[in-house]
Amino acid sequence: MSVTLKDVAQAARVSVSTASRALTGTGLTSERTQQRLTRIARQLGYRPNPIARGLKTGQSRLVALLVHNLTNASFQVMAEVVQARLKALNYQMLLCIGGDDPQQESDTLTTLVDHRIDGLIVVPTGKNGPQLKALAKDVPIVCLVRRDDATDLETVLADDPQGAYLGTRHLIELGHKRIGLIVGRQDTTSGRERLSGYVRALREAGISTDDTLIHAGHFVPETGATGCRKLLDLPRPPSAIFVANHEATLGVLRVTAERNIAIPEDLSLLCYEDMPWFEWHRPAISIVDNGARDLANLAVDRLLQRMDAKGNGNNGVREYRVGARLIKRDSCRQIDAPTAGRSAKPKSSSPKSSAAKSSAAKSAKV
Amino acid sequence: MSVTLKDVAQAARVSVSTASRALTGTGLTSERTQQRLTRIARQLGYRPNPIARGLKTGQSRLVALLVHNLTNASFQVMAEVVQARLKALNYQMLLCIGGDDPQQESDTLTTLVDHRIDGLIVVPTGKNGPQLKALAKDVPIVCLVRRDDATDLETVLADDPQGAYLGTRHLIELGHKRIGLIVGRQDTTSGRERLSGYVRALREAGISTDDTLIHAGHFVPETGATGCRKLLDLPRPPSAIFVANHEATLGVLRVTAERNIAIPEDLSLLCYEDMPWFEWHRPAISIVDNGARDLANLAVDRLLQRMDAKGNGNNGVREYRVGARLIKRDSCRQIDAPTAGRSAKPKSSSPKSSAAKSSAAKSAKV
DNA sequence: TAGCTTTTTGCAATCGTTTGCAGTGTATCG
């Protein structure tokens, strides 16, 4: 069917070995034959067979990225970044979706090493530590976003303690004292760390934590809905909610919409991890940005590094942190002058303000 | 490193051929040796090497999906569906991102067939017809969402003419007479077909088309922004905009937000292809759903079918259509009684209605 | 038990590369 190295060799009247050496550019052939063979190969449309090559060399030029889903905007960005970086280096990305399910993760992992992938970037569920650890002996692995405590793999994490701290402090600075937190499962790194950042900010500000204000749960919209209802139904509901569980955001928005709660007039909302549309939403949603792009880039860097090192094993296993950033938009409002300072800001305690603004716009238009 | 077939054979004191036959389950070995070998293989932790196998059999158990990006919600859904379906059949999905760029598409395609993929589902740019056609001789290919006119490949399309027609008719039925259209590039199937559906609905309703109301452009948010501005700046601006270019949606939302245009009071908005958050947006955005999930499933069905047929070539190349569905939410309003009929409906020509509702809710709350 | 068929097995070639080793030819040097 397709033209093989043998065909090229025959056409050039040399042996396959020579052809191979000429085309792979080991400096072991004369300049002349090298050029001649490259030409002939191109004329014949020769393309090396990665499978055959892989069999011999043990490399597949395949690098896998295992994420939980593609709904999460961070994962989308990561997938695109990883793909782009790898393609430039002539690797193919094998994107796998594990659904945050240990069983699926485990299955996928075995399939992947079966396929002799050259490297793996994985967002671990945390439940397959032993397996990961074993695989790491055969293939370079970098963990992303979550740490797997049972392993000592190189890991690229978001700076969740800092991010949660920044976000919470921002709300405190705006005058909020009762701040609801909807956060991820406490058996995940990010879940625990974000909670801790929240607690630290509160403590620093001398605000005592209130367990009824904290809702931890799975990374699904329902968590947001439930948590939000719980918070709103409190005798003394919070004036701000910090949704530090990305997937839960939609649930929170649904509930606030259902209950006709105006943001930020009735409730300030701060979310975690950006989505393209947060910026276009009305009001534009303030967020703590986890730096998905940088995380992915760093993970690729680390992975490539290990792939080159080839066997110089586990020396220098590190944990990296990519800093978080607060992006202020319009979903959080100042509810109270923290100090006597600050004047120009229209801190508008009147719930009508935005409705007024919008109907003004309307009458101008209609 | 890893245990090979030879190891298993040795341990069982049989030849590799017997081992191979026993483990692959050709009925050519005695029941007894088959069981014995399976047991030994498991004990030794033997896993067949797909690369070696692939070299001999010419199959890789890899199926590629080539899409433009992962930002588009339809592509996300498709990726997840394809991955899930394939995994169940023990194939690995190779997800590639082509960026709707012919050059990248071309490169990726060659890499993919180099890797001896067993099948390919591709959203073609339309600029690499000849190449696709050539590749189709070696590997089963199914086109998705867009047709490549230069080929006669099996193609699974959304019913865009119908979808655009349904959407436009919906707006007409709500009383809109001037309906802006923001649509995709006219050198793509979907771009042309959506425009045609729009035109047909208008013609049927006896409304003459107005070219100044139609804006076609690339599949990027900017198209939406530009188009929306153009439409709003018209001497006689439309009362409704149909954004039939998914990526352009964000741009439109940005402009309407910038200009403080209330939806649906000042402007009705209808979009194409769902996104998870459209439902939670305020107002919830009405859409024409292209049925991404069904499209992906059908594409997989067709591909598997061809992969089985194995060589019975191009007979029966078909084009399939997956019907579109209108999903009404809150971004389109009735602006005018189409007939004298209909009573109960609060068709509210007063632009204040929703603002009133919302401020009522607020005062109830505060 | 011989002769036949039918299962079950093993040998060896093959897929398309890479690569150690040995061989050829040419240049260099004394």
Added chain:
DNA sequence: CGATACACTGCAAACGATTGCAAAAAGCTA
């Protein structure tokens, strides 16, 4: 001019499976 080095090249053995063909074993019949 012969010896030695060096640059190229070719042979053949891998890599880990699958598979056609033939041999061995087993089962049957008479």
